Amino acid sequence: MTRTSQVVVIGGGQSGLAAGYHLRRLGLDFVTLDAQATPGGAWQHAWDSLHLFSPAAYSSLPGRPMPLQVGETYPDAAHVVGYLTEYERRYDLPVHRPVRVTGVHRDGRLLRVETDSGSWHAQAVISATGTWWRPFLPAVPGRSDFRGRQLHTVEYRSPHDFAGQRVVVVGGGNSGAQIAADLAYDTELTWVTQRPPRFLADDIDGRALFDAATARRRALDGGRTDTGGVASLGDIVAVPPVREARDAGRLKASPMFVRLDRDGVVWADGTRTEADAIVWCTGFRPALSHLAPLQLRGRRGRIATVGTRALEEPRLHLLGYGDWTGPASATLIGVGRPVRGTARGIAELLT
Incomplete structure (x- = not known):
């Protein structure tokens, strides 16, 4: 029909x-x-x-x-x-x-x-x-070898699902920071980011982000210098749970690892961290x-x-x-x- x-x-x-x-x-x-x-x-x-x-x-x-x-x-x-x-x-x-x-x-x-x-x-x-x-998962070597649980942001629900486990959270954006903060108290957390996390000032929220994005669009449309938009301010909005975990010293980021093996993640210098689960907050x-x-x-x-x-x-x-x-x-x-x-x-x- x-x-x-x-x-x-x-x-x-x-x-x-x-x-x-x-x-x-x-x-x-x-x-x-x-x-x-x-x-x-x-x-x-x-x-x-x-x-x-x-x-x-x-x-x-x-x-x-x-x-x-x-x-x-x-x-x-x-x-x-x-x-x-x-x-x-x-x-x-x-x-x-x-x-x-x-x-x-x-x-x-x-x-x-x-x-x-x-x-x-x-x-x-x-x-x-x-x-x-349409969640995105990066092509990290060894991802198919890891024997633990892997899930994307779309599949994550609650820290209770991981209580007492060793969890690696991958991603330095808002989802990564919020989920890392969620897991920071009941798990053995490793937070991994591609570059050092950039927190926006504590008094900045979505209002300022919208204004920054709009100003950038107007500048580009008018042939003026690119203002940088939201990216010029930072990557992570310090909403209260993120701010609390950060200020408590529970949100300390490690650089991105280079591969996975059967039991966890491995950095370029050979350092390893064993994990029960990996949460990919990768966009x-x-x-x-x-x-x-x-x-x-x-x-x-x-x-x-x-x-x-x-x-x-x-x-x-x-x-x-x-x-x-x-x-x-x-x-x-x-x-x-x-x-x-x-x-x-x-x-x-x-x-």
């Missing part, structure tokens, strides 16, 4: 919902296809202790402020899931789930979106699938396999865009994948600015 809509939004997380809000305000006919069985996007799969980097007032989608969470300055993941669920209900967004998109194809004047429950024809498509579903890649039929990827795997619009396929927009589709667009507050332009651009295309 093939159905038709002016716009198909792929992904019902924060970016897809923000897109739906603006599409509805412009009076466009659209449908959102979400592979998850319940609302909340990737937030419903986060580890137990995860908190936002910003207060609720600075973590809102267009049109609806996030309510405060009692007793928390920085809302936790469960609070975000509740907010997204209520946002979807409040604006009566037409989200179909669970629907898995298998491919987007050119079909004459339309785009055909193939799914596991039929196909859709659309005049425009917004891809808002994010990165959570993500954009989840774009559904766009492969369009053959838009460049040599580095990215799709060239002007704003959020695909350069070689103007009927396609990419939303929420990071700075290349809008400053801080992978964040709750950051997606609001590019999504407004996305919706307006689609409205102009359809008229």
Whole structure:
């Protein structure tokens, strides 16, 4: 069965919902296809202790402020899931789930979106699938030889799963620091980073990061000197649990090891550390396999865009994948600015 809509939004997380809000305000006919069985996007799969980097007032989608969470300055993941669920209900967004998109194809004047429950024809498509579903694992020698447990950020839940164990956490970004802080009290922790960890000043949170990312984008667009954006400030937001573990001397980073063996990790000088588990907090890649039929990827795997619009396929927009589709667009507050332009651009295309 093939159905038709002016716009198909792929992904019902924060970016897809923000897109739906603006599409509805412009009076466009659209449908959102979400592979998850319940609302909340990737937030419903986060580890137990995860908190936002910003207060609720600075973590809102267009049109609806996030309510405060009692007793928390920085809302936790469960609070975000509740907010997204209520946002979807409040604006009566037409989200179909669970629907898995298998491919987007050119079909004459339309785009055909193939799914596991039929196909859709659309005049425009917004891809808002994010990165959570495509975790990245580095090709470290010996990784397949290690006999202990290996898991990525997406699979980590709680320090209780590792109590009393020897755990190596790999990664010097926010996920690595937060999970290392989570494990710092109940495990024999080794935290490994590619370079010495750079903590942002304790009074900097997501508000300042969003402002820095926006200023960098404006400078680049205006042909001015690159400000460095967020990277110029540091890599790790010192949220309270990270700050506490750091100040207690429990977050001491070791340099990156060169290989794994059956029982642990090995550094360049031959030093070894035995481990029961390794948590790879090594980032993500954009989840774009559904766009492969369009053959838009460049040599580095990215799709060239002007704003959020695909350069070689103007009927396609990419939303929420990071700075290349809008400053801080992978964040709750950051997606609001590019999504407004996305919706307006689609409205102009359809008229």
